[in-house]
Amino acid sequence: MSATETTEEISVRVGTICDGLAGLEGPLLPILHEVQEEFGFIPEGALQTIAKKLNLSRAEVHGVASFYHDFREEKPGRHVIKICRAEACQSMGADDLSDHAKRKLKVDWSETTSDQNVTLEPVFCLGLCACAPAAMVDGKVIGRVSKDRLDRILSEVES
């Protein structure tokens, strides 16, 4: 998306997504997912369009979008690194790994590095509990993540 996209342009693109999915039973979540897929986040301007298409209030759509951890209000970094914080991963050192990542990237959870390169997100279970600790880098799952392995991943996404 270009930084100069107008609300009107956003509205057209979101409207097309809505038209494609409005026939589903309970279309709001699939629509929000697709909008986020398209823009990388849920633009403020999208809410009104979705509301209109689904005959809901803008507040209702905002209420739903803000309830779920997945939906972002801001554009993420070029890479998204998720580290599992759940118990199975904790038992294998996930807390240390998270601290290490935060220190290296100089961010806290759900923040993006100042160069807009990496967003660090917590995740509670990737179903990789027998190969803990686990992480997901740009949608790709990684098991038994050591600090060294994380460093290699970070240098790869930085190059």
Added chain:
Amino acid sequence: MTVKIYVPLDSGSVALGADEVATAIAATAAKRGEDVQIVRNGSFGMYWLEPMVEVETSRGRLAYGPVAVEDVDSLFDAGFLNGSDHKRYLGHTQDIPFLKAQTRLTFQRCGIIDPVSLDDYRANDGLKGLENALKMTSEDIVKAVTDSGLRGRGGAGFPTGIKWNTVRQAPGDQKYIVCNADEGDSGTFADRMIMEGEPFVLIEGMIIAGLATGATKGYVYTRSEYPDAIRIMNEAIEVARANKLLGPKVLGSDYAFDMEVRMGAGAYVCGEETSLLNSMEGKRGVVRAKPPLPALEGFMARPTVVNNVISLCSVPVILEKGAEYYRDFGMGRSRGTIPIQIAGNVKHGGLYETAFGLTLGEIVDQIGGGTASGRPVKAVQVGGPLGAYFPRELFDTPFDYEAFAKADGLIGHAGVVVFDDSVDMMKQARFAMEFCAIESCGKCTPCRIGSTRGTEVVDKIARGEDPEMQKELLADLCETMKFGSLCALGGFTPYPVMSALTHFPDDFRPHALDIAAE
């Protein structure tokens, strides 16, 4: 002759490098002029051996694992295409002790077949349960499931047949089957594994549930954290449609059933069935007060079966082999088999399907082989983030719904997470409260506010601010959450908190908690 090589596509295996290994095998074979066909199968669930590569030989399927990209050249040099010996050689897959000792009813084809090949599924006795069900009345199908003793495998253990019968008898021209695949509990991955490794068994189970209740539409609601499972389920559904397994005439009968996959959006509470239904309807995933039961007013206020993945995947074998066959496994009121997921700090982590009744100690020490770190086991959390922590003293507890309840614990979705002696149980108790605070849907006060206050109380104990009084306060708070919350999120958070406090009192002395900066 083409040699068939199996490299799992299971995301656990992929997380350990299976894609790279598959690519390396293909490239090396091409370079050496070897004629190979690589099949991406599901995982057998032995994660310490993943990626586990199998070769089909005249002697059967032989396994090598764990295989790294660096091993590929030497495997070819050693002649693994003929099943030759190698440092990674494991012998016949089915003879690997961890697998051989299991009773695999639900996961019987997982790992064996190409997940999206309906021919493979049929060739391994798939669809036999559905074929039988198509000749039965809805009443008889429900009776078979009831007689089998099958209980919900998602957590609460409610008898599946009774739920189905309620939906069957409920008035309504449109009914639904909703598969709860929102497997958010830490330590659990059975749903993910079977959706990735054997999706047709879930499709078959859902069609049978539809036949039994009069539902013609099914939904699988799963997590956005499981992109691979979603992709494979969708692929399998398309194959099923193309082969008339789904659609207006299921397997040529007069019966219609179709289904689709819905993706959640990172809210743990949506694993609770009423939150899940709200989420599917496009609302905030807040819990609904019951009654009305979802069986009467579920998705779109219509009669709806909400079952866990493993419950639905257990149905085909019951219809294929009969209620008694299934019921004869297990103990007490816990019948059939349960896929136990052994995870965390454990040597042999993976999925182990067996009849109910093994003791917790057998699971952790014998099957799991103790900790991965080699240090002593200190605590085992069973049943996800809302499950109790068990100390060694309770290792003789048999894996059975009632026995676990008696020990103030729960089986839940049968995840077992092992911790060594480096774990700080006060920190784990704090995490349980913190997790509840992060994931609470906010509808009821004990869960929404109790969890935040609970975190603060644990911090006060850690700082030594009148710790004995704070412990009493914590117990009181847990009591309120247990009995005052609308759903299991607030209601069960006291399990990990109180079990930590009860069984590991030494950890609740004032000391600095090593807590990651929030």
